[in-house]
Amino acid sequence: MPVILEKKYENNISLAVWQITESHDELQSMLPSEILTDAELAAISHPKKQTEFFCSRLVIKHLANSLGIKYIGIKKDEYGKPYLVDSNWQMSITHTSNYVAAVMHPTEAIGMDMEKPSEKLKRIEHKFLSETEIIEAQNDIEKLCIYWSAKEALYKLYGKRKVIFNKNLHVLPFDKGQKKITGKLIINELNKKYNIYVEEIDGYILVVCGSAPQV
Numbered sequence: 415m416p417v418i419l420e421k422k423y424e425n426n427i428s429l430a431v432w433q434i435t436e437s438h439d440e441l442q443s444m445l446p447s448e449i450l451t452d453a454e455l456a457a458i459s460h461p462k463k464q465t466e467f468f469c470s471r472l473v474i475k476h477l478a479n480s481l482g483i484k485y486i487g488i489k490k491d492e493y494g495k496p497y498l499v500d501s502n503w504q505m506s507i508t509h510t511s512n513y514v515a516a517v518m519h520p521t522e523a524i525g526m527d528m529e530k531p532s533e534k535l536k537r538i539e540h541k542f543l544s545e546t547e548i549i550e551a552q553n554d555i556e557k558l559c560i561y562w563s564a565k566e567a568l569y570k571l572y573g574k575r576k577v578i579f580n581k582n583l584h585v586l587p588f589d590k591g592q593k594k595i596t597g598k599l600i601i602n603e604l605n606k607k608y609n610i611y612v613e614e615i616d617g618y619i620l621v622v623c624g625s626a627p628q629v
C-alpha cells in the first residue's frame with residue numbers, strides 16, 4: 415500500500431491517499447488484532463468489502479502514526495459515522511476499487527469522498543443538485559462529479575440522516591480546475607459555510623471538506 419499523496423491543508427486537516435496493491439490476506443496480516451477484532455471481521459462477509467475495510471483501517475493507522483496519535487480502533491455511531499476510540503480527533507474515510515483515503519482533524523468534523531466522473535451523474539443530477547447548480551454544472555461530468563463528491567463529503571461531515579442533497583447541501587459556483595471551492599450546509603439550526611478542497615488523482619476526483627480557517 416504505497417502512500418501516493420500525503421498533505422496538510424490550511425485548516426490543520428491531514429490527508430493520506432493509498433493505492434491498494436496487496437492481497438486480502440497480506441492486508442489482514444498488517445492489522446493487529448486489537449484494531450481488527452474477530453467481531454468486526456465476522457460482520458463483513460464479502461472478501462472485497464473486507465479488503466476495503468482493512469485498507470481504510472490501515473490508512474487511518476498510517477495517519478495516526480504520522481500525527482503521533484494513539485490509534486486503538488474505530489467505532490461507528492448510531493448513524494454509521496466512524497470515530498476513533500478514546501480520542502477527540504475527527505476522521506473521515508473513502509474507498510474506491512484502487513484507492514483508499516482518510517482525513518483527520520484534531521477537533522472539528524470533516525468529510526471526504528473520492529469518485530470517478532461517470533455519465534450516470536447526468537441522469538441523476540436533478541436528485542442531488544438545485545436548479546441553480548444544474549445550470550452551473552453545464553452537463554459536464556467532471557463538474558457533476560465535483561458537485562456529487564462535495565455533497566457526499568458534506569453529508570459525511572454532518573454525519574446524520576435525513577439530509578436532502580438538493581435542498582440542504584449547496585456548492586457555490588466554481589470553475590473547472592479550481593482547487594478550493596465553497597460548500598454550505600443548511601439544515602435545522604445549522605447554516606454554515608465550509609471549504610472544499612479538490613484533488614485529481616488518476617482520473618478520480620477526491621474532495622475534502624472542513625471548516626474555513628479562523629482569521
Ligand SMILES: CC(C)(COP(=O)(O)OP(=O)(O)OC[C@H]1O[C@@H](n2cnc3c(N)ncnc32)[C@H](O)[C@@H]1OP(=O)(O)O)[C@@H](O)C(=O)NCCC(=O)NCCS
Nearest residue numbers: 467470493494495496507508509527541542570573574579
Ligand atoms: C454513507 C455514504 C456517504 C458512503 O459513501 P460511498 O461513496 O458509498 O462510500 P465511501 O467509500 O466514499 O465511504 C464509505 C465510508 O463512509 C463512512 N460513513 C458511513 N456512514 C457515514 C455517516 N453517516 N457519516 C459519516 N461517514 C459515514 C464510513 O466510514 C465508510 O467507510 P467504512 O465502512 O470503511 O468505515 C453513502 O453510501 C450515503 O449513504 N450517502 C448519502 C445517501 C444519499 O442520500 N445519497 C444520494 C442523494 S441523491
